[in-house]
Amino acid sequence: MNETPPFIQPEDKPHKPETTEAKSTVAPTAELDDTAIINTGVLSNQPDNEPTLRAAVRCDVGARERNEDSCLVFSTEAGGHFSLVPFGLYIVADGMGGHTNGHVASRIASRVAAHYILSKIYMPLLQTVGPPTQVPIQEVLLDAVQAANTAVFEDDPEVDSGTTLTVALVLGRRLHVAHVGDSRLYLLAEGKLEQISSDHSLVQRLQDVGTLTAEEATMYRYRNVLLRAVGQGEEIEVDTYMRLLPRAGKLLLCSDGLCGFVPDEKIQKVMEQDISLPQIVDELYETALASHSNDNVTAVVVDFSL
Amino acid sequence: MGRLTTRQLASKRGRQKKAQRSGLQPGDMLQERYRIVGPLGAGGFSSVYQARDMRFPNVTKLCAVKEMVIATPDPQMRELTIKSFEREASMLAMLDHPAIPDVSDYFTEGDRSYLILELIRGKDLDEWLEEQTDYLDQETAISWAMQVCDALYHLHSQKPQPIVFRDVKPSNIMLDHRSRIRLIDFGIAKVFEMGDKGTMIGTEGYSPPEQYRGQAEPAGDIYALGATLHHLLTKQDPRLEPPFTFAERPISKVNPSVTPAFEAIIMRCLSYDPQDRFPDAKALKDALEVLAMRPATAIFDSNPHLAMPQTTPPQTGVAVPPVAPPLVAVPSQVQPLWQFKCEDEIRGKAAVSQNMVFVGAYDNNVYALNSENGEFFWKFPASDSVGGSTPFVYEDSVFIGSADKHLYCIQRRTGRQNWRFATNGSIYASPVVRYDHVFFGSDDGHFYALEVHQGRSKWKANAYAAVRSTAYVDEERIFFGTEGGYIFCLEIASGKTKWQAQAKRSVTSSPAVADEIVFVGSLDGTVYALDANTGWIIWRFRSRRPIVSSPTVHDNTVYIGSSDGNLYVLDMDTGRQQWSFEIDGQIASSPVVWNDAVYFGGTDGVVYCLSTKKGDINWKFDTGAPVISSPTIADGVVYIGSTNHYIYALPA
Numbered sequence: 001m002n003e004t005p006p007f008i009q010p011e012d013k014p015h016k017p018e019t020t021e022a023k024s025t026v027a028p029t030a031e032l033d034d035t036a037i038i039n040t041g042v043l044s045n046q047p048d049n050e051p052t053l054r055a056a057v058r059c060d061v062g063a064r065e066r067n068e069d070s071c072l073v074f075s076t077e078a079g080g081h082f083s084l085v086p087f088g089l090y091i092v093a094d095g096m097g098g099h100t101n102g103h104v105a106s107r108i109a110s111r112v113a114a115h116y117i118l119s120k121i122y123m124p125l126l127q128t129v130g131p132p133t134q135v136p137i138q139e140v141l142l143d144a145v146q147a148a149n150t151a152v153f154e155d156d157p158e159v160d161s162g163t164t165l166t167v168a169l170v171l172g173r174r175l176h177v178a179h180v181g182d183s184r185l186y187l188l189a190e191g192k193l194e195q196i197s198s199d200h201s202l203v204q205r206l207q208d209v210g211t212l213t214a215e216e217a218t219m220y221r222y223r224n225v226l227l228r229a230v231g232q233g234e235e236i237e238v239d240t241y242m243r244l245l246p247r248a249g250k251l252l253l254c255s256d257g258l259c260g261f262v263p264d265e266k267i268q269k270v271m272e273q274d275i276s277l278p279q280i281v282d283e284l285y286e287t288a289l290a291s292h293s294n295d296n297v298t299a300v301v302v303d304f305s306l
Numbered sequence: 307m308g309r310l311t312t313r314q315l316a317s318k319r320g321r322q323k324k325a326q327r328s329g330l331q332p333g334d335m336l337q338e339r340y341r342i343v344g345p346l347g348a349g350g351f352s353s354v355y356q357a358r359d360m361r362f363p364n365v366t367k368l369c370a371v372k373e374m375v376i377a378t379p380d381p382q383m384r385e386l387t388i389k390s391f392e393r394e395a396s397m398l399a400m401l402d403h404p405a406i407p408d409v410s411d412y413f414t415e416g417d418r419s420y421l422i423l424e425l426i427r428g429k430d431l432d433e434w435l436e437e438q439t440d441y442l443d444q445e446t447a448i449s450w451a452m453q454v455c456d457a458l459y460h461l462h463s464q465k466p467q468p469i470v471f472r473d474v475k476p477s478n479i480m481l482d483h484r485s486r487i488r489l490i491d492f493g494i495a496k497v498f499e500m501g502d503k504g505t506m507i508g509t510e511g512y513s514p515p516e517q518y519r520g521q522a523e524p525a526g527d528i529y530a531l532g533a534t535l536h537h538l539l540t541k542q543d544p545r546l547e548p549p550f551t552f553a554e555r556p557i558s559k560v561n562p563s564v565t566p567a568f569e570a571i572i573m574r575c576l577s578y579d580p581q582d583r584f585p586d587a588k589a590l591k592d593a594l595e596v597l598a599m600r601p602a603t604a605i606f607d608s609n610p611h612l613a614m615p616q617t618t619p620p621q622t623g624v625a626v627p628p629v630a631p632p633l634v635a636v637p638s639q640v641q642p643l644w645q646f647k648c649e650d651e652i653r654g655k656a657a658v659s660q661n662m663v664f665v666g667a668y669d670n671n672v673y674a675l676n677s678e679n680g681e682f683f684w685k686f687p688a689s690d691s692v693g694g695s696t697p698f699v700y701e702d703s704v705f706i707g708s709a710d711k712h713l714y715c716i717q718r719r720t721g722r723q724n725w726r727f728a729t730n731g732s733i734y735a736s737p738v739v740r741y742d743h744v745f746f747g748s749d750d751g752h753f754y755a756l757e758v759h760q761g762r763s764k765w766k767a768n769a770y771a772a773v774r775s776t777a778y779v780d781e782e783r784i785f786f787g788t789e790g791g792y793i794f795c796l797e798i799a800s801g802k803t804k805w806q807a808q809a810k811r812s813v814t815s816s817p818a819v820a821d822e823i824v825f826v827g828s829l830d831g832t833v834y835a836l837d838a839n840t841g842w843i844i845w846r847f848r849s850r851r852p853i854v855s856s857p858t859v860h861d862n863t864v865y866i867g868s869s870d871g872n873l874y875v876l877d878m879d880t881g882r883q884q885w886s887f888e889i890d891g892q893i894a895s896s897p898v899v900w901n902d903a904v905y906f907g908g909t910d911g912v913v914y915c916l917s918t919k920k921g922d923i924n925w926k927f928d929t930g931a932p933v934i935s936s937p938t939i940a941d942g943v944v945y946i947g948s949t950n951h952y953i954y955a956l957p958a
Contacts, residue, residue: 002788005803036801138881174822
């Protein structure tokens, strides 16, 4: 007797029990009582405003001769009764430079990862019939970073190139993250700045085992030694994170040209100011320069209201 | 910007043994005395050559020439570098130890400094490792380690300052042609590496944490020897692993021939804090000597406390075995507080409320017992089994479904029927009450919402297949699985479908929800994590056999059993396995977490209590017949039924 249930196009807006419209449209199969609606006493927890995702970007060569950072921002909104869930894809990649093609590696990695995620998650969202993707979102993210790794590695296996890669995907109220290297993702909400990703760096490892304090870390001479990078081998170990986002807040993705020189408290102060997003990213950049950043500086700030 | 990963460093430093700079060519002469024969190897800042000492023209006397490049263009720095080199060279020349090659000469020519050393014939342990297919045996490892200790102790005992080797690693330890251990390539080259930004000093993987702060102490050589032993015994190259992760990669897991005592000695060498390592190379050698004298099966060998850091430093400087090692408690059988026998198997879960335990059995009865002593209060007969459904207690009523297609509402105190509601199929799912309504699914392919006092239908929703999964009901939504392989989310108010997601086979497991994520198992063997708002799959975890066990979420961790015999413990956000525990049977029971322990039953007949930290057994209780039931815990007591017809009350 197992039948295939008809596909139900998900709606964002819950049915309001009080409306007569809702009463008349309850499931036709129901054995109706006088009032076929259970009064839960719970009001819709949807905010009054439509959800929004806004972003600003500063990706600057900084004190270097060449910008080896890459970043990418993609977000969409669609209105109407069957509105699309908020979708935002944010990527920062910091190429390992100096002797090799860091700028090429970061460009390949960010674009390959974005292409993979958009085709596996975003394109199915635009379908008007049928269910969304059946592939778990975290597997898509992991596969995207693997694809980026393969693309960088195979681009020129003789050239020893590599890049960090931090991918943040906002889907509805959920934040999905895939991460390799020492670029960072921060969440600012309710007066707290939280570092979500963990650095794959010698400095971080030394702090983990208690040899270095956080304070010493900013002055540390081997700050630029990574323990993992995209494009260094055929396989890559990727960290993933997931969060249910608060109703409102900000995300920051940045390269170590910013967070390696500016302490978290200062970053938080800049992000909490009542100024526009472009002003925030500009000020983050200026703060990095003022803190003697000698690296490329990338800051992607996302303001969300979900 | 000169970023490097350790992987890169490993390949650069460890493997490429070719002269990188336009160094010395065969035939070149140094000091009108040393004629270069050929290269021996090269690191980042130094190269080693084989040379012939022409002071002995009638015989071929060979020596090793270590060449170091003075990279700094600054004349003052250059002067300092040369001075520092000469000071170290003089110290090395004064050393007299069989495991340390003799230094016979040193000099500086142009922008290079040179050290003339005794040429060691043989192979280094890096080369030795590459040739071996088997793991190094413990006996040889101990013998080599003791020889290295001898040499290190000699270096560390130098006055006025101890000499720190700074670079103990397989490629710097030679096995000479007489099978003796020799240390080569002193850290003297470090003098030349200062100030080169973007590159690491030391060898990634073997160096102790403090060396990255610029500290070079004898305790660092002990750490590096521990790291070298770990590499030799496991064949896991630490240059390819995150630094300082030896403790996460136990030697005996890879190489079971290594005894716990030897492993403990190595792990003590690898302590992050230099204070926790052996106080000196002699103490380490003594500990190894004790081990070498004992047969591997000696009772003392199984005592890992031997090599653990002592809380009070032993006066001899040697780790002394405690007289009586503390006994680890053997997982014990617990004694039931009480037990009660029904007339048939118990497969469902019990409900506990106000000193009463309610459980359904396959003898068609719902039993009500005194939770303190198992005393019988009443039983309520249905016309068919009530063994699949778990009773739900709400106010003064007990709700339970039966294979006779009815949902029953029974008076809690008396066991009399208040009302019953007929569906068109057996009810194996358990009812849940919220907002004065009782929610449950039936084998007739529908999901029902009944008003709780009279049992009148509020709504019913088409689930298109039998519903045996117990619903998770929150403030606005209802989540359950179907035998058709779907997971449904209904609006609680109207029963309208909010979303549906598809597994590959039946979903009999009951969902758990935490942090807006729905967790559920399926007969397709997979644990699914779905977004509670959209039904999108966030992650999935595959076990090897079907899953009927229901997940429980505690402290960001998901616990679930599988018929592949494992209890799986997964990170809630990523689905990554934290640990698992395998039993000799299947786990259909749904785990429950209480006070840092997880409880469940197995078809091996045993009720388990494991620590949630690592899955160590706190206790087990053997019922002698498969335990399909899930435990219920109330006031420190575990209530669980078995197919041997008994319900047990066990102290948690």
